[in-house]
Amino acid sequence: MDLVAINLIDGLFYGLLLFMLSAGLTLIFSMMGILNFAHASFYMLGAYFAYQISLYLGFWAGLLIAPPLVGVLGALIERYGLRRVHQFGHVPELVFTFGLAWLIEEVVKFIWGNNMMAYQEPEILKFALFHIGSNSIQAYKVFMIFTSMAIFIGLLFILTRTRIGLIIQAALSYPKTVEALGHNVPLIFMGVFGVGTALAGVAGVLAGPSLGTFPGMAVVLGSIVFVTIVIGGLGSLWGALIASLLIGWMTTAAASSSFQFATLLEFFGMTPPADLDESYLRDLWTLSLPQIGPILPYIFMILILVLRPYGLFGKRDA
């Protein structure tokens, strides 16, 4: 029972982190129709910027300053890069963001080097807030969970309850009409891109201390973010949230289980072979669930694509 509670909290932590990344990505996709391959790179930039700022001004200044910096950078890239490429169609846009991801990684390596950065949680959150059994839950994780929840509620409020949200939603489906009504749609695009990348920046600032700040951090999370928005349904904020949480809980549960595939084989009435090297099922006999945990979300994505191609919360025609 303890283990279930701990897994739920750990999964929530990881899931909400994924959500902050996928929320921006899914908004950008639904609005501009581009899959932004460089999205996770903005997450990495967030962590590095915050690390650099925290050296001089402390963690909290990093948390406040780094995401807007990343957002402004994202908006500038949209304005002077993506918008120019846009007129040539979707493929050049894809190639552009793909190249951008490489460029950002190389720039990060050039400035900060290949080594792991010692980006730390703030001192006042470096303690065990409470214990479940012998496991301690770090205050920082709880702080992170609440921050991301607040961001989700804030986003939802802006998108559904304010005038700006109304225009954004309208621009999502009928950009031409909205433009004809006198709204500056390119400006809205730029704003959404900026906010989306800033969200990725927040995720980086918060995740940097607990998941590590190193040049490979964007690559490690990059693909899983795409999986999240495909499962959730492209363009759906709720979908992104639910898919992120599902993936968070799924990978956490898999990693913490001790399930052996041998048990499954025995259940089907098979007996372990005397000499494993001779058996054609050798790999299955020695495999455990944690070993394949990280690929479970991809299997889930394939199932979703087969059974419900528009995702959990996606609109059918999208």
Added chain:
Amino acid sequence: MRNTIGLAVSAVLALSLGTTAAFAETIKIAYIEPLSGPFATNGNTGLAEWQYAAERLVNEKGGVLDGMKFEIVPFDNKLDSKEALIALQVAIDQGIHYFAHGLSSGIGHALTAAVTKNNARNPENRILYLNYSAEDPALVNDACSFWHFRWDADVDIRLDAITDAIAQQQDIKKVFLINQDYSFGKAIVAAAERGLAAKRPDIEIVGNELHPIGKVKDFTPYGRKIVASGAQAVITGNWGPDMIGVGKSAIDAGYDGPIYTISAASLGITRTFGAAGKDKIHVVSEGHLNPPASERAKEYTAGFEAKYPDYDIIQPRIANAVEMLARAIEEVGSAEDVVSVAYKLEGMEHDSIWGGKVYIRPDNHQAIQDIHDQVHTDEGITFPLDNSEYGTISRNVIKMASMDAPTTCKMERPERP
């Protein structure tokens, strides 16, 4: 203007003449490692260590054979076997007789095979493999070669030392193994299980996790598992971000015991662990910076830190390799007679700058040396790592570790000149 160009041209000419003149009098050691790409830091740190060792231990003392200097010639292998073999061929064509390599045992196997072939076919252009880091036990067992010498302690030796350290602590009854899911991680699991079963059959292995290398984003569940298992010691061979992931998640989850590692030092790891890892992270390896073994070791390390403020000495064995090679060449009286130099290295006993002795086993060319159980701390540290306050300090020494470990090596020896 014309004058300046003229000056520049003559300066360049003079320089190139100067270098060709210098080339003739140096003993070149090719350095075949990744100098670009994701592992460039590792390659460049090693290069700094080799260049410093050659400069400080040989060249400043007047070189060998009446004034011949050591020269390290870097080649970029991009962490790729094919590139490494091309670099090796170029080095051989340039008349180089020694090369250093250590990153990745996979490349180590390719190089060993290529060297064995070359040296059999081209007796005039033989080359010796100075392995300072590739740790696969097979390189001194089934895949051994007369032309390959290893100064690093391999997985078996290090795990022998780790299991020794655990066996001495009578209160440890439960051990947790967590490693990356590939040959290196599996070699660690095998050696740990073997060692613990032999030395302390009462110890229970309460967890044995293999996780995909570089794929796990959040290590928290593994930390939970370690705590839930009631483990009193953790053994891991993880490196890079995977090492930080395991250590941090275990400590955050409330694990309080020792974490025995192969390489949890420097390259940002020491700095990242900081206070959280104090007295918990153990690094088990040959050579140690703290406390300095001697006045000589102290000067050597201080000199390196002054010359390369951004790097640390993370492979102290390089100093042994350079000193022993210099000695062998001096005693043979020629740097070109590679066979004699190799025979001289076999069975050589050497007083290491890091204290203790280094002995090259003649039967498999593995260096036998003291292995240190070092603890991550900020107390009593003369030489911290990563420009932080933390470093590793030797708490326990295993003298001449694994001196008489069995080997399956059957090497073909050339005729002794």
